[in-house]
Amino acid sequence: MKKYIIGFICGSLFFSGVSFAADSFLKASLSKSKVIINGSQTTFTDPVVTINGRLYVPLREFTQETGYSLTVGDPIIIEKYNKLPQTLKKGDISITLNSLKKVNEESMLNITVKNENNISKKIQFTGTRADFNVKNRKYYTTGGQGLTFIPAGNFNIISKEFLDDYIEAAEEVTGDVKLGTLAKGTQNLLIYFKSGDGVSLFDFYVDTAGLI
Incomplete structure (x- = not known):
């Protein structure tokens, strides 16, 4: 006592x-x-x-001022927001976020998925968090969907949603993901993907200051 x-x-x-x-x-x-x-x-x-x-x-305010994500728990996770392009590789799958642009007032995220395995793989886009750990701004979540894609070495555009389909063995595809509505002045995005079996998680920390 x-x-x-x-x-x-x-x-x-x-x-x-x-x-x-x-x-x-x-x-x-x-x-x-x-x-x-x-x-x-x-x-x-x-x-x-x-x-x-x-x-x-104070840790939270310091990360907000310096452009880092802060997730409090066990462990405490601190990640730096970076500009595009960004690439993550987990096992035999790599995902590259190439660019973010506005098309007819919609935010389009251009990505490349590469499957280096000898079997087909499915990759799922699971959503975004925006303005996470930004001082004086409230974070929000958005949905999204896969649009058209072009397989590597093929100039024919495929009109199905490529993230809802399998990436064939040794195949590389590039296409657009239409994000949900993004508020003007959004400072950052946490963008999540996962493999079809849910084992490999891809978490991107994107600095969007000046893009939206």
């Missing part, structure tokens, strides 16, 4: 800005240091503190 009481007092003093020392080990205080990110001073809602001479900043 004694150590819980000490912990409570320590927390109270810590957040009130008063330095505290327990057995000459913990020394904590609010920091007066300015935080400048990419040339601009940043003010955090939660306090920036110094503990034993080391500076600590």
